[in-house]
Structure formats: C-alpha cells, structure tokens
Amino acid sequence: MTLFELMDVEAGGVVGFYPSEDAALAVVRQSLERYGPASVLPLALSGGTDLEMTDLIAAGEELLKLVRGGFITRVVLPSASQRTQVSGAAGLEMAHVTLTGGGIRRLTGANWLRTAFGQPSRAEPRSIGYSR
Amino acid sequence: MTCGRLFFRIIRGPTPTLDDFKSHKARGKPLLDESQRRLWERGISVYDSLDAARRTAQRYQRLGSHIVVLRVESDPGIEVEQTGPMHRFTLYADAQTLLAIVEGAVIPVREETRDDAV
Numbered sequence: 001m002t003l004f005e006l007m008d009v010e011a012g013g014v015v016g017f018y019p020s021e022d023a024a025l026a027v028v029r030q031s032l033e034r035y036g037p038a039s040v041l042p043l044a045l046s047g048g049t050d051l052e053m054t055d056l057i058a059a060g061e062e063l064l065k066l067v068r069g070g071f072i073t074r075v076v077l078p079s080a081s082q083r084t085q086v087s088g089a090a091g092l093e094m095a096h097v098t099l100t101g102g103g104i105r106r107l108t109g110a111n112w113l114r115t116a117f118g119q120p121s122r123a124e125p126r127s128i129g130y131s132r
Numbered sequence: 133m134t135c136g137r138l139f140f141r142i143i144r145g146p147t148p149t150l151d152d153f154k155s156h157k158a159r160g161k162p163l164l165d166e167s168q169r170r171l172w173e174r175g176i177s178v179y180d181s182l183d184a185a186r187r188t189a190q191r192y193q194r195l196g197s198h199i200v201v202l203r204v205e206s207d208p209g210i211e212v213e214q215t216g217p218m219h220r221f222t223l224y225a226d227a228q229t230l231l232a233i234v235e236g237a238v239i240p241v242r243e244e245t246r247d248d249a250v
Contacts, residue, residue, distance in 0.1 A: 003216075003217055005216065006164075006165075007192055007195070008156060008161060009192045009194040009195050010194070011154075011156045011159050011161050012142060012143070012144070012152065012176075012177070012195055012196060013155075013156060013171075013175070013176055013177040014171070014177045014215070014216060014220070014222075015156075015164050015165060015168060015171075015172075016164075016165045016167070016168040016171070017215070017216045017217070017220075027164055027165045028164075030164070031162070031164045034162070035162045035164075039162055039164065044192050046191065046192075048217065049217065050217045050218065051217060051218050052184070052187070052217060052218065052219075053188070053191070053217065056191050056192070059192070
C-alpha cells in the first residue's frame with residue numbers, strides 16, 4: 001500500500017491522505033491526546049494506492065485500540081505474490097491468518113499473536129498490517 | 133444545453149439535507165490535522181464517478197446510504213480540487229450553495245437486485 005486515508009465516517013468526509021500508515025496513525029494519536037477518545041471513534045483508516053483505497057485497516061474502537069496500545073504488527077513479505085499462512089493455538093482457540101498480496105485479514109483468536117510470535121500482547125489483536 | 137462537471141457525494145439518507153454538505157468545521161468537528169486546515173474549514177469530499185462513490189460507501193458503511201449528483205458549473209462560489217487518489221476530489225463552498233446544485237434523483241448505495249425488488 002502506498003497511500004493511506006483517514007476518514008471521518010460521522011461527518012462524511014476525508015480528514016486527510018497520508019504517504020504512510022505511521023503518518024496517518026500519528027494524526028489519530030494526536031487527536032486522542034488533544035480531544036479524547038470521542039474524536040477517534042468516528043474515524044476509519046484505509047490503505048490503497050494512487051488509484052484506489054482498497055483495504056479498511058481499522059475503524060472506531062479498533063482504531064482506538066491500535067493507537068492506545070501502540071499495537072501494530074507488520075509482517076514483511078518479500079513480494080506481492082508470496083502467500084504465507086500462519087496458524088497458532090491460544091488455549092482452546094485456534095486462529096488462522098492468510099496474508100496475500102495486498103490485503104489485511106482479521107484475526108479471531110485472543111492472544112493469537114502471543115502464541116504465534118512469542119510476543120506479549122497489550123491489546124487483543126484484531127487486525128494485522130504488513131508492508132513490503 | 134446543460135454543461136458543467138458532475139460529482140457524486142455520499143449522503144446519510146434518502147433526502148439531501150444541509151448537514152450532508154457541511155464541512156467538518158461547520159459540523160463542530162475539531163481540526164485533527166493542521167496541514168488539512170482548508171479542507172476542514174470549507175471542504176466536502178466528493179467523487180467524479182458513481183462507482184468510486186459507491187465503493188467508498190460500501191467500505192465505510194456508516195458514511196451514508198445514498199448518493200447525490202452535484203453539477204458544478206463555472207461558479208466562482210465553488211472551487212474544485214483533486215485532493216486524493218483517482219476519483220477523489222474536494223469541493224470548497226458553503227453548504228447552502230452545494231445543496232442548491234444537487235441534480236436528479238437520489239441514488240441508493242446498495243444497488244437494487246431482482247431479489248430485493250420482490
């Protein structure tokens with residue numbers, strides 16, 4: 001993804017377009033610090049290209065969790081065509097994520113990342129982004 | 133002969149209201165990004181294709197359920213700027229001016245299918 005869009009879905013308009021996810025999240029984080037959680041809940045973050053926004057990364061509560069916990073995990077893929085499948089078990093739960101060349105897939109199992117990557121999770125992982 | 137450029141705006145419901153064309157500032161939203169002050173102060177997001185507007189409304193379902201067509205003539209009261217990727221534009225004008233240039237019937241975001249019509 002080469003372009004990121006921050007949208008206020010309540011006001012019906014774009015807050016801004018950003019060249020990186022970090023730049024967009026910095027705006028969200030600043031909004032949280034200045035105006036509180038109510039200013040973040042109407043926001044949604046998408047990623048895409050100069051041609052079109054294609055992937056909804058996080059919105060509302062999910063976006064709030066991302067900026068509050070600072071929990072963003074990136075899986076770096078060497079090429080867009082590479083397909084990687086990772087799975088992990090967390091207690092009795094099993095969750096799967098499939099990464100393809102340009103998408104973000106939701107995870108379903110709590111503590112999935114801790115199991116899969118051995119990382120402590122500060123927030124329940126709900127989505128995963130990656131860059132090349 | 134009718135001329136002018138067509139843009140598509142996602143609106144909340146089946147009837148366009150003044151609120152649908154208010155800038156973030158006019159709606160009482162805080163300025164989140166200083167570099168986007170002009171957009172916040174006076175802009176509304178529009179699309180130059182119905183498909184692009186529809187795809188956006190489908191991705192962010194809270195945005196609205198309908199789309200209206202705006203016909204922008206060479207009106208000094210309305211400024212058009214491409215502010216994002218392809219098909220993404222901002223119209224700078226006051227809400228009353230924008231509401232006045234709504235043209236034609238309101239379009240549902242969700243295309244009616246044969247099954248829906250039953």
